[in-house]
Amino acid sequence: MEYISAELTKIVANTKKYTTVLFGGSGTAVVESVISSVVPYNKTVLIVNNGAYGKRMCQIADAYDMNYIEFKSSPIKPINLKKLKKVIKENNNISHLAVIHNETTTGLLNNLDDLGQIAKKYNLKFIVDAMSSYVAIPIDMKKQNIHYLLASSNKNIQGMAGIGFVIANKKYLKKLEDIKPRNFYLDLFAQYESFIKSHQMRFTPPVQTLYALKQAIIETKKEGVKNRYKRYSKSWKTLTNFLKKNNLKYLVDDRYHSKIITSIFIPNGIDFNNMHDYFYKKDFTIYPGKVEKFNTFRIANIGQIDYKDMKKFIKLFKKYLDQI
Ligand SMILES: Cc1ncc(COP(=O)(O)O)c(C=O)c1O
Structure with a gap:
């Protein structure tokens, strides 16, 4: 202790x-x-x-x-x-x-x-x-x-x-x-x-x-705090580049963003629970939004994951969006 x-x-x-x-x-x-x-x-x-x-x-x-x-x-x-x-x-x-x-x-x-x-x-x-x-x-x-x-x-x-x-x-x-x-x-x-x-x-x-x-x-x-944040930031950048490219909006402007968790607007016609279960079956857990006035869900990029895991997620996200 x-x-x-x-x-x-x-x-x-x-x-x-x-x-x-x-x-x-x-x-x-x-x-x-x-x-x-x-x-x-x-x-x-x-x-x-x-x-x-x-x-x-x-x-x-x-x-x-x-x-x-x-x-x-x-x-x-x-x-x-x-x-x-x-x-x-x-x-x-x-x-x-x-x-x-x-x-x-x-x-x-x-x-x-x-x-x-x-x-x-x-x-x-x-x-x-x-x-x-x-x-x-x-x-x-x-x-x-x-x-x-x-x-x-x-x-x-x-x-x-x-x-x-x-x-x-x-x-x-x-x-x-x-x-x-x-x-x-x-x-x-x-x-x-x-x-x-x-x-x-x-x-x-x-x-x-x-x-x-x-x-x-x-x-x-062993990893170092700086390197850890670099790793987190790279995963976040991978996610937000995808969001920008696909015209998906998120709540906080990059200038004030922690790059640790991202609150994304749920596109029209998508039900959170349906999307959650789809990802969950494929080993990814997404989080519900927590600001009442905005219809959002959240993606966290901390823990022992890196941008390659995020790439797998966004590939799946694209597939999900395309089938809607
Ligand atoms: C900023 C902040 N404060 C407090 C808490 C509460 O922590 P716990 O759920 O471990 O009680 C959390 C949990 O996510 C948090 O993100």
């Missing part, structure tokens, strides 16, 4: 100042842990909602009856930073800014450089859900002024599901002692403190998932 904690930290920060706190649980567990553990009772967290996962942060804050402000933003366009700054200036009680890095709903990539600068300017702690960007898109916690970075064992790190983790500055983790826990299992300070004392998770760890994560880290180091 110490190896895992140190190696996960090294990908985005210096282990002298930052550390990784591990939890048994899916990604949402650590989002809930951070939202519920780091915001003082008399303070407000500003949450950017530009997709299902931003909305989920609001639902968590709601469940704990916390003070929060929901900043609603387009699911397909960059955040209006002027408007965001206006909200911060008008509410002097805000202490934390929370955003999703890659909104997995659409593939929209929020700009951490800009948002981190805003957090710095207004003296806010910056919470980033990097569930589907960590270990692909470069992140530098110090440079980007990120205080809490959240991810899980089963996305770009390519391990098994079951572990969520929080990478944070030790100085700020220590200060969390002053905030009365709002829950028990997800208490971030207690989990951090326990790890320092016992070098273990506070409660029964998902041992088999930890072994898989250790192996996933070894494989990540």
Whole structure:
């Protein structure tokens, strides 16, 4: 567990100042842990909602009856930073800014450089859900002024599901002692403190998932994060070149795209379930869309696949479209 904690930290920060706190649980567990553990009772967290996962942060804050402000933003366009700054200036009680890095709903990539600068300017702690960007898109916690970075064992790190983790500055983790826990299992300070004392998770760890994560880290180091993102990007380019050539539209403009998951408009006359079952029988799984007002489906290009697999998929996609 110490190896895992140190190696996960090294990908985005210096282990002298930052550390990784591990939890048994899916990604949402650590989002809930951070939202519920780091915001003082008399303070407000500003949450950017530009997709299902931003909305989920609001639902968590709601469940704990916390003070929060929901900043609603387009699911397909960059955040209006002027408007965001206006909200911060008008509410002097805000202490934390929370955003999703890659909104997995659409593939929209929020700009951490800009948002981190805003957090710095207004003296806010910056919470980033990097569930589907960590270990692909470069992140530098110090440079980007990120205080809490959240991810899980089963996305770009390519391990098994079951572990969520929080990478944070030790100085700020220590200060969390002053905030009365709002829950028990997800208490971030207690989990951090326990790890320092016992070098273990506070409660029964998902041992088999930890072994898989250790192996996933070894494989990540072998490939290198840069090369991994290059591989993902090549698969994405293969897919989007095909879409462009065939006049199929996708939700997010290339300039703001994470190149990790793509939300594609379902062409007229096509039923999602029918298309899903057709691909599924041929060993490909497509995902339903997650933005209510657009009729879309999603293709992810992460994991141990490359552009050759994507080529096989698009060949099949073409065949499916031609028979409709
Ligand atoms: C950005 C983001 N946040 C949170 C989650 C929730 O993670 P989990 O389903 O592991 O709880 C996901 C899952 O896809 C995600 O993409």
